[in-house]
Amino acid sequence: MRKALERLLRSVGLMVVPYSSGEEFLRAIPEHAPDFLLLDVQLPGLSGLEVQAQLNHARLAMPVVFITATEVAGLREQALSSGAAAWLPKPVDQKLLLEAIHVALAAAHRPKTS
DSSP: OHHHHHHHHHHTTOOOOOOSSHHHHHHHTTTOOOSOEEEESSOSSSOHHHHHHHHHHTTOOOOEEEEESOOOTTHHHHHHHTTOSEEEESSOOHHHHHHHHHHHHHHHTSOOOO
């Protein structure tokens, strides 16, 4: 699935840097802070929600779009209340995914008002 998502995102002109785990991504952040993060809830090692929590704890704000086959009560609300831009079920609809990413990127680049 990761390869298919990489191809989809590259086909619309997005630069993609894939990681095999949340830990690998978190180690790479100082060098490569992305404009947005596409996270699966169920990752090897840290879950997607744990990666989001660590980003929030470190005050590294970036839009997160979750994709998941998990429908455990409360997880969606937890992710969204912690700042996730979207929560999409698997199999993910490509059009909805690209729309969610577009909205997340637009919100991230919108000037902050006081």
